[in-house]
Amino acid sequence: MYVKKVAVVGAGTMGADIAYNFAIANIPVVLRDIDSKILAKAQEHIRDVMKGRVAKGRLSTAEMEKRLEKIQFSTQDEDLLDVSLAIEAVPESLPLKQKVFQELDRLLPPLAILASNTSALSITEMANVTIRPERVAGMHFFYPAHTMRLVEVIAGTETDKDVTATLVRLSEELRKIPVVVHECPGFVVNRVLMASLAEVLRFKEEQHLSPQDIDGVVTTRKLSPMGPFVLADALGLDVAWDVSQILQKAYGERFNPGDELGALVRQHHLGVKTGQGFYSYQSSSKEPSLNAEPMNSEQQDELVNRFSLAMFMEASRLLEEGRADQQSIDIAMRAGAGLAMGPFAAADKMGLDVIYDKLQGMSQRFGDRFTPPSSLAQRVARGQRGEKTGRGYFHYKI
Numbered sequence: 448m449y450v451k452k453v454a455v456v457g458a459g460t461m462g463a464d465i466a467y468n469f470a471i472a473n474i475p476v477v478l479r480d481i482d483s484k485i486l487a488k489a490q491e492h493i494r495d496v497m498k499g500r501v502a503k504g505r506l507s508t509a510e511m512e513k514r515l516e517k518i519q520f521s522t523q524d525e526d527l528l529d530v531s532l533a534i535e536a537v538p539e540s541l542p543l544k545q546k547v548f549q550e551l552d553r554l555l556p557p558l559a560i561l562a563s564n565t566s567a568l569s570i571t572e573m574a575n576v577t578i579r580p581e582r583v584a585g586m587h588f589f590y591p592a593h594t595m596r597l598v599e600v601i602a603g604t605e606t607d608k609d610v611t612a613t614l615v616r617l618s619e620e621l622r623k624i625p626v627v628v629h630e631c632p633g634f635v636v637n638r639v640l641m642a643s644l645a646e647v648l649r650f651k652e653e654q655h656l657s658p659q660d661i662d663g664v665v666t667t668r669k670l671s672p673m674g675p676f677v678l679a680d681a682l683g684l685d686v687a688w689d690v691s692q693i694l695q696k697a698y699g700e701r702f703n704p705g706d707e708l709g710a711l712v713r714q715h716h717l718g719v720k721t722g723q724g725f726y727s728y729q730s731s732s733k734e735p736s737l738n739a740e741p742m743n744s745e746q747q748d749e750l751v752n753r754f755s756l757a758m759f760m761e762a763s764r765l766l767e768e769g770r771a772d773q774q775s776i777d778i779a780m781r782a783g784a785g786l787a788m789g790p791f792a793a794a795d796k797m798g799l800d801v802i803y804d805k806l807q808g809m810s811q812r813f814g815d816r817f818t819p820p821s822s823l824a825q826r827v828a829r830g831q832r833g834e835k836t837g838r839g840y841f842h843y844k845i
């Protein structure tokens with residue numbers, strides 16, 4: 448479907464940046480909020496981000512003004528009547544989002560697409576309050592959306608293929624990297640990241656380690672560009688807690704983050720935004736201070752295994768449930784979580800037989816959450832051991 452004009456509903460942190468992306472791509476966009484002060488703030492933010500591009504020589508001042516004219520800042524229903532797509536970015540509450548979807552359903556042309564930027568709520572439950580559930584999908588941008596390139600395009604149970612295809616094409620027009628995901632709690636990136644964060648949190652408590660210990664090993668062993676505790680503090684521990692609760696309810700104990708995260712949230716230690724989380728940010732530098740007693744090499748190896756294999760296991764579950772293919776999962780984890788390699792490419796490199804043996808040992812110690820997935824066992828049985836045999840999750844020249 449050709450998208451000639453877009454509406455973004457909710458002009459907060461995410462909505463303002465999403466509208467910016469459309470303006471930069473020269474696609475007319477209405478940025479809608481119920482609060483005109485927030486619209487003024489969004490306008491200022493978008494201008495600042497564009498000025499940044501001007502300063503880098505990527506945009507002339509005249510072009511900046513033209514792009515800014517592509518955005519209509521509005522509090523009025525009438526401005527939504529001729530849009531082909533609305534992306535909702537109001538606060539994360541299902542009843543609120545359902546109310547917004549009903550309004551959009553009433554206002555927009557019958558074939559218009561209604562999309563949600565939700566991080567964790569069900570697209571199908573939003574679709575079900577409209578009379579066009581087949582034209583409802585998720586379009587999940589990542590923070591900060593003016594720089595992060597991943598967009599998870601989420602298909603609900605009734606979403607038309609034409610709708611996901613349109614959102615994929617449109618994301619590409621925005622110079623983003625779309626991956627299609629069949630709906631499940633946490634989609635790809637949050638589900639895989641939270642599985643490894645919960646594993647690391649439990650490991651930290653078992654072994655009485657500090658966040659510095661763990662973040663130091665995770666970054667020096669290049670498992671992730673950012674330690675999980677620096678990342679959680681940046682994200683907001685309240686957000687991490689809410690997501691972990693949703694995922695624990697959906698998938699069970701493997702998403703149980705242990706006691707510390709909840710305790711920090713109850714004390715209102717929410718990370719960078721409150722000056723205290725796993726780290727203290729009271730000093731002027733806002734950089735976590737590095738200590739510390741290094742972990743012994745056995746502990747380090749155990750951390751590496753638990754972090755990376757928890758990630759691999761969750762990615763394998765997504766694959767086996769048919770939520771996304773291995774390529775999409777790897778792309779999502781690189782573009783959305785900054786990993787140097789996706790979990791399947793990393794497994795191919797390490798050797799699928801090696802991973803299989805490690806998982807066997809881990810499942811004996813920790814139970815089912817590390818039982819080798821059948822998609823791995825079948826490959827190993829067929830002699831597909833990854834890069835060294837030319838075939839694993841991907842194909843290689845040997």
Ligand SMILES: NC(=O)c1ccc[n+]([C@@H]2O[C@H](COP(=O)([O-])OP(=O)(O)OC[C@H]3O[C@@H](n4cnc5c(N)ncnc54)[C@H](O)[C@@H]3O)[C@@H](O)[C@H]2O)c1
Pocket residue numbers: 456457458459460461462479480481482485535536537538539540547564565566567588589590
């Ligand atoms: N902030 C993030 O890091 C992030 C990342 C990815 C996805 N998300 C998701 O994006 C959505 C928005 O998050 P945010 O952080 O931008 O929230 P926010 O609180 O910054 O902004 C929400 C905006 O919606 C407006 N709003 C409320 N009711 C409205 C209505 N009926 N009509 C129009 N506008 C209305 C509010 O005035 C506010 O400006 C949430 O679903 C969140 O889960 C957030």
